[in-house]
Amino acid sequence: MKIHKTEFNKLTLLTIVQRDVEKLFNRIVDRKDEYLLIFSLKRTRQHFEEIFRSYYPSLTVDHLLCCSPEFVHALEDFYLKVEDLKWYLLSTEDMPQRVSDVVTSKIKFLSEKYFAFKQHIDNEIEIQHCEKNASRESVQFPETPPEFVEHSLESQWEESETETEK
Numbered sequence: 785m786k787i788h789k790t791e792f793n794k795l796t797l798l799t800i801v802q803r804d805v806e807k808l809f810n811r812i813v814d815r816k817d818e819y820l821l822i823f824s825l826k827r828t829r830q831h832f833e834e835i836f837r838s839y840y841p842s843l844t845v846d847h848l849l850c851c852s853p854e855f856v857h858a859l860e861d862f863y864l865k866v867e868d869l870k871w872y873l874l875s876t877e878d879m880p881q882r883v884s885d886v887v888t889s890k891i892k893f894l895s896e897k898y899f900a901f902k903q904h905i906d907n908e909i910e911i912q913h914c915e916k917n918a919s920r921e922s923v924q925f926p927e928t929p930p931e932f933v934e935h936s937l938e939s940q941w942e943e944s945e946t947e948t949e950k
Contacts, residue, residue, distance in 0.1 A: 794850045795912050802905050804839045805862060809898045811835050812869065813891060820887060824880035829873065836870045838863075851908060858904040862897040869894060 815835060822831050840863050848856050869890045876883055 795909070797847055797850070798905060798908055798912065800839065801843075801859065802909075805859075805898070805901055805905075808836070808838050808866065809862075809894070811837075812866070812894065816887060816891065820880070820884050823873070823883065832870065832873050836866065838866070852904075852911075855904045855908050858897070858901040862894070862901045865890070865894040865897045 812835060819831055819835050822828065840859075848859075851859075869887065872886060872890065873883070876886075878886065
């Protein structure tokens with residue numbers, strides 16, 4: 785099976801973006817207690833760079849041209865909420881309990897954007913697979929006329945009988 789380069793690139797891009805969003809979201813949610821504890825005890829912000837690491841800033845418009853506008857909006861909405869949370873954590877002077885409350889609230893909004901993104905990426909990937917399957921089905925082999933098949937089978941049979949008689 786031969787996959788067109790554009791289909792491969794789009795599917796690869798979608799997979800990379802999907803994994804990036806999943807890993808980023810999981811780090812933000814799963815490590816919340818840990819990074820807030822470090823922040824409250826040490827009042828340092830260095831560890832946030834590791835939490836908010838992402839490939840998104842390296843994407844260009846050219847990368848996203850092959851995606852639907854709805855997908856691009858969902859992706860951007862998610863990353864805007866991530867940036868909002870990151871900016872808050874990097875600039876806040878709030879007390880630790882207040883920071884925890886604000887982060888919990890922001891994660892709820894981020895979760896909504898994450899699940900909206902998941903729906904769009906699943907649709908994009910499904911469309912890619914449907915297009916790939918449709919292109920496979922569109923390949924048609926020339927049909928052999930039935931009379932040719934019958935004739936050739938009869939002639940093969942007759943030839944084999946003649947050779948057996950000799």
